[in-house]
Amino acid sequence: MAVENRATSVAPSSHRKAEQRFVKIETTAALSGNLKARVRADLVRIYGRALRITWIQRPGLIDGMRITVGSDLYDGSVRATLAALEGGFRDA
Numbered sequence: 153m154a155v156e157n158r159a160t161s162v163a164p165s166s167h168r169k170a171e172q173r174f175v176k177i178e179t180t181a182a183l184s185g186n187l188k189a190r191v192r193a194d195l196v197r198i199y200g201r202a203l204r205i206t207w208i209q210r211p212g213l214i215d216g217m218r219i220t221v222g223s224d225l226y227d228g229s230v231r232a233t234l235a236a237l238e239g240g241f242r243d244a
Contacts, residue, residue: 172202176220178210178229195221 175195183191188207195203199221210218214230 172204173199173221175199175203175205176208177205178208178213178218178220180209180211180213180215180217180229182209183207191217191219195219 177191192203192205195205203221212231214234216229216232218229218232219226
């Protein structure tokens with residue numbers, strides 16, 4: 153599972169710094185050990201090894217996951233997709 157930045161096409165703001173980064177990963181249900189390892193590996197590739205990851209279950213996301221690393225937000229949740237769709241209808 154590759155991590156995509158759906159919020160912006162700009163490169164992650166802090167991926168070159170060496171300090172420890174705090175990561176919040178929100179999912180609707182608990183992830184398997186294999187999936188957690190894949191997500192962590194993708195984040196290490198982008199941000200480096202100095203990550204402190206917190207896993208949080210948030211059923212309100214409906215499905216998918218939301219990852220926050222510092223000020224970078226990767227939102228692949230169904231809730232975010234529905235909100236964007238709703239905003240598009242209002243603008244039309």
